[in-house]
Amino acid sequence: MKSADQKSYQRLLVTSALPYANGPIHLGHLAGAYLPADVYVRYQRARKRDVIFICGTDEHGVPISIIAEKAGITPQQLVDRFWADHFDTFSRFGISFDNFSRTSAAIHHQTAKEFFKVIYDKNYLVERTIQQFYCTSCNRFLADRFVEGTCPHCKQAGARGDQCETCGSSLEQTELIDPYCKVCGRTPVLRETRHLFIKLNEFQQKLETWLKGKKHWKKNVLKYCRGWFKKGLGERAVTRDLSWGIPVPVEGYEDKVIYVWFEAPIGYISATKEWADKIGQPDRWQDYWCRDDTQLVHFIGKDNIVFHAVIWPAMLMGHGQFVLPAEIPANEFLNIHGEKLSTSRNYAVWLGEYLEQFPPDPLRYYLSVNAPETKDADFTWEEFQQRNNSELADILGNFVNRTLTFARKQYAGRVPPCHDLDALDESMLADLKQAPEKIGQLFEQFELRKAAYALIDVARTANKYFNDQEPWRSVRENPQKGQTTIHICIQVVKTLTVLMAPILPFSAEKVWKMLGLADDVHEQPWDGCGERPLSAGHELGLEEILFKKIEDKQVQPEIDRLRSILAEDKGQTMSSGENQKRKQAPGIVYDDFARVELRVARVVSAARVEKTDKLMQLKIDLGGEERQIVAGIAQHYQPDELIGRQIVVVANLQPAIVRGIESKGMLLAAEDADGKLALLTLDRPAADGAKIK
């Protein structure tokens, strides 16, 4: 980050990940993508840089249509509700977007279609036919989440087509046992459908080269990308059979929509266009998107890394006319009391609920000083309370308070004059002078934790200065010294106010008023803010308590609520402890073995699966029944040496799709320590399909 060429760019375009409009905003969202971005933007504004902050809701896609359907409203009604909810929550937390748009906006539909068309016209898309479940009664293809069934792994009913909530394994919709349509409950049929895929592989080289130039990026970002490159980028569907979304602007695809993952990030561009329209300079958006000297900064959570650092840049490269991300400060996750957030279990802290009890700044501070920068962080109400009380209230707030109270009582609420400086005064002023530079550096490098800490540290130093100078004593024994001390303390308060504004915007406004200043604290220049004292005689405003202490009884109900959710879950895993018992048992019972249907099969044909190292596609004869299986033995056997042989297969294994090929069964082989495979065969011939016991 140190190398971030701060001089070479002229303007900053900062974005936060587009929140999905299917539920309210919780702590994790705020800590990962919104608060760090807002603090950064506020800081940059104070540096008087040309910066805009863009965001908006992501409103298309399957989950939204499902939720809307269940609630008996239209998707549009649903996203209208959540757009308003998000907008309101962010405003109340002081997240200072220049524009908070939405992907259902007309300008986005238009922008996304144009973008799509460019990619299409440049031949980066290719048509593929795939198999997908189709519900004949609803008359539509079922997206992964629209199909439910029994999980092939844990056998729990109610698993979704993309993932089983119970055991957490990710699924292909075709793996589900007894699949049914989530909407009407009927059994769907497999049907072919055409889709357009983007050939991401064509961008891999360019992307790798580009990313090599990003040495200062966070390690976690680079590592995730490296992993993807190692595997190699493949093709990715960019269209879907769905009605809620942006129609594909290509002939023959009118009844399909652009896949949300493709269309949503284009929202960054549309939202910038909308911003330009709103300020009455419709072409301004191009300054930010089409000029090389723009620094594009995407704040995201780690779940979005590969997307923003690989796929989205590939799209931008494909399009060709827009800037690429310059910085991707990705944050890790925030746990709550040691456990992962879970919206479905309501194990979360919702921001709306937080605001019913507490002001925004204490949370902004706590999430800054405890930001999930390099690893997952943990939120606890106890620590939140403790940090509010001891750092914001006792150290920062109390310093402001003792200074202003002192000035009001001793100097009639006016700034006393400054006289000769002693060593302590000099030292305090020196610290003040370098504070903006020091904290600014940290903001610049996305080191929010350290910046928040450094801010409180200024107040710590100031408290020590106050103590050491003992103005309550010098006011009697050496009036000039007392005046000088308080004069400087007021200068500290003023500086602190500017320095705290990015993290604690609401509190900064309060202090600014207490100082008797009428202009806007957020307009104050950061540079040199440690060296601009209030002049002697300036009349101060009325001080008030900046940060209230948070009492145990205020956080206790929240703690209890979270605990009870955890306790409930534990109870459930206990009661479904059948699995655990089985795990503890030293062996399996006969019935367990009997469930595995092993049979003799004759290999009818064999062929390597293209573009794979290990896979071979086999047709086998199970005594009248012919099947296709996929086996990972290509590195050990040639197709020719398998044809005609009798092998052993698990006949009742759940079918699976491996690299797009259905596999109905699994052959058996022995693996030695080197990883060499030896196929199981028969000692003497038996009938094809014979059972093995």
Add this chain to the structure above:
RNA sequence: GGCGGCGUAGCUCAGCUGGUCAGAGCAGUGGAAUCAUAAUCCACGUGUCCGGGGUUCGAAUCCCUGCGCCGCUACCA
């Protein structure tokens, strides 16, 4: 199964490319002070830096290995 991360004082964590790196905050103990939100300031930490090997003049920091958590992802033994 593969890839990646993490494991440092009672708690939460800093410690980048190896040599004042054994640290900070909180909690705890003692003291100073009393302007202030019963706030502030000062002093005090003998921790097997997860275990075991190795490289090195020297490792919490690099390599190997074991254990324990966690994340991502699978090409069906």
